[in-house]
Amino acid sequence: MAKARKPVLILAAIFAAMVVTHLGRTSTAQAATTAQAAITAQAATTFQTSSAQPALTSAQTCAAPAPGLITCDARVLVSRRTHKPVRPTIKRRRRRHDVAGFGQVAPQQMTPAYLQQAYDLTYLSSTHGTGDTVAVVGIFNDPSAATDLATFRSTYGLPPCTVANGCFAQLNEQGQPSPLPPADRSWSEEESMDIEAVSALCPNCHIDLVEAGAADAQDLQAAVSAAIAAGANQVSISGDGIYAQNPFTDFSAPGVSIVAATGDNGALPAGQDAYPAALPFVTAVGGTTLQPSTPAAPNPRGINETAWNGAAAGCDTQEQPLPYQPATGCSGRMYADISADADPSTGLTVYDGPAGGWFDGGGTSLAAPLVAAFEAITGVDGSTPQWAYTNAPNLNDPTAGSTGRCAGQLALLCAAGQGYDGPTGAGSISGQIVPGGPGVGLPSFGPQDSRTYTRRVTR
Numbered sequence: 001m002a003k004a005r006k007p008v009l010i011l012a013a014i015f016a017a018m019v020v021t022h023l024g025r026t027s028t029a030q031a032a033t034t035a036q037a038a039i040t041a042q043a044a045t046t047f048q049t050s051s052a053q054p055a056l057t058s059a060q061t062c063a064a065p066a067p068g069l070i071t072c073d074a075r076v077l078v079s080r081r082t083h084k085p086v087r088p089t090i091k092r093r094r095r096r097h098d099v100a101g102f103g104q105v106a107p108q109q110m111t112p113a114y115l116q117q118a119y120d121l122t123y124l125s126s127t128h129g130t131g132d133t134v135a136v137v138g139i140f141n142d143p144s145a146a147t148d149l150a151t152f153r154s155t156y157g158l159p160p161c162t163v164a165n166g167c168f169a170q171l172n173e174q175g176q177p178s179p180l181p182p183a184d185r186s187w188s189e190e191e192s193m194d195i196e197a198v199s200a201l202c203p204n205c206h207i208d209l210v211e212a213g214a215a216d217a218q219d220l221q222a223a224v225s226a227a228i229a230a231g232a233n234q235v236s237i238s239g240d241g242i243y244a245q246n247p248f249t250d251f252s253a254p255g256v257s258i259v260a261a262t263g264d265n266g267a268l269p270a271g272q273d274a275y276p277a278a279l280p281f282v283t284a285v286g287g288t289t290l291q292p293s294t295p296a297a298p299n300p301r302g303i304n305e306t307a308w309n310g311a312a313a314g315c316d317t318q319e320q321p322l323p324y325q326p327a328t329g330c331s332g333r334m335y336a337d338i339s340a341d342a343d344p345s346t347g348l349t350v351y352d353g354p355a356g357g358w359f360d361g362g363g364t365s366l367a368a369p370l371v372a373a374f375e376a377i378t379g380v381d382g383s384t385p386q387w388a389y390t391n392a393p394n395l396n397d398p399t400a401g402s403t404g405r406c407a408g409q410l411a412l413l414c415a416a417g418q419g420y421d422g423p424t425g426a427g428s429i430s431g432q433i434v435p436g437g438p439g440v441g442l443p444s445f446g447p448q449d450s451r452t453y454t455r456r457v458t459r
Contacts, residue, residue, distance in 0.1 A: 305398045
């Protein structure tokens with residue numbers, strides 16, 4: 001009997017959430033509380049992880065950074081035996097049974113719906129972001145970016161984002177649609193993951209892909225400036241270079257958020273820092289991994305989150321300390337500031353035609369555009385990293401895990417713990433920073449609700 005009544009209880013909770021949403025955002029939290037019990041009961045089956053499979057590992061898509069050059073921070077899930085990428089096969093089909101059309105089918109891991117629910121953003125992703133432009137800055141050209149983005153969004157039921165409808169633009173470092181720089185397959189995978197990650201959390205956002213012509217600080221800075229001039233509200237940089245001192249001049253702009261990946265190099269030794277993440281006006285993004293919660297370690301979101309063992313962290317003594325950053329033991333600027341999923345085993349399944357189609361991607365290259373999209377749908381003032389520290393009480397706080405490369409380093413750089421730490425910053429993103437709290441697992445009412453997906457993974 002209990003099993004027969006469960007869908008009715010869930011439906012009642014969802015319907016209550018809808019009614020309260022129409023009455024006003026201040027009462028949304030009450031609706032979330034009503035719905036939360038039913039949804040939390042499904043959490044164990046909602047989040048299914050492949051991270052425990054010993055046959056899999058990950059590989060960086062770009063070569064290791066050469067001195068003075070920028071490299072991408074993207075990683076791809078590969079077979080440990082063959083070192084070839086995992087190739088998920090995603091089949092779209094019409095849903096046979098959909099409870100009152102509300103789409104209450106548990107989202108599969110590594111999909112947009114999964115990441116939205118993991119970070120309590122389902123409602124915000126469906127209703128916010130219109131009019132916001134997120135710019136992704138990459139290096140070299142991704143010749144299939146527009147068609148790859150169309151495949152990704154169509155597969156996951158997200159609204160079209162094309163050059164024709166004014167949602168997507170692809171520009172060079174001068175801010176022009178042509179000529180675009182030479183193509184590069186490694187950066188092609190990176191850039192596809194970036195624009196698709198933005199789509200995953202902010203399907204209503206406009207997206208600009210701005211491509212630098214060379215992998216150096218000068219060209220990267222020119223591309224960031226072009227993105228700002230083109231009207232970006234947030235600029236996401238998924239690459240870094242290891243430098244002994246700052247190679248950039250100040251490219252911040254009033255009211256514009258600049259977000260950068262910390263890299264996938266573990267805790268950095270003294271005298272080596274990841275730029276542009278280490279810049280004081282940049283929001284530096286670290287990485288986490290997601291696991292299903294258990295009765296022994298319950299979580300209302302249905303997951304537990306720890307530091308990802310590939311994420312970088314650093315203490316840059318060339319830069320002044322941030323006055324609002326509680327980085328005990330670092331006499332300079334410490335990073336990360338904020339974090340999001342970066343584990344290729346729990347990240348996002350993305351599409352890139354030249355790279356062979358679908359692959360499971362991660363790295364702090366994934367975390368950075370997720371944070372930029374998060375800023376877009378929550379409306380935080382990201383012109384400095386201060387928003388992360390101001391909102392720390394309402395962020396998720398990973399308290400376990402480490403960077404995985406910590407020998408002889410400041411403890412705060414290496415391991416996640418309660419409060420601020422280098423690998424995860426002030427915490428990971430959470431929709432709870434929005435006043436009223438959208439509530440764990442509230443249903444999405446966007447176009448993705450009319451469909452469901454079968455995901456078959458071939459090794």
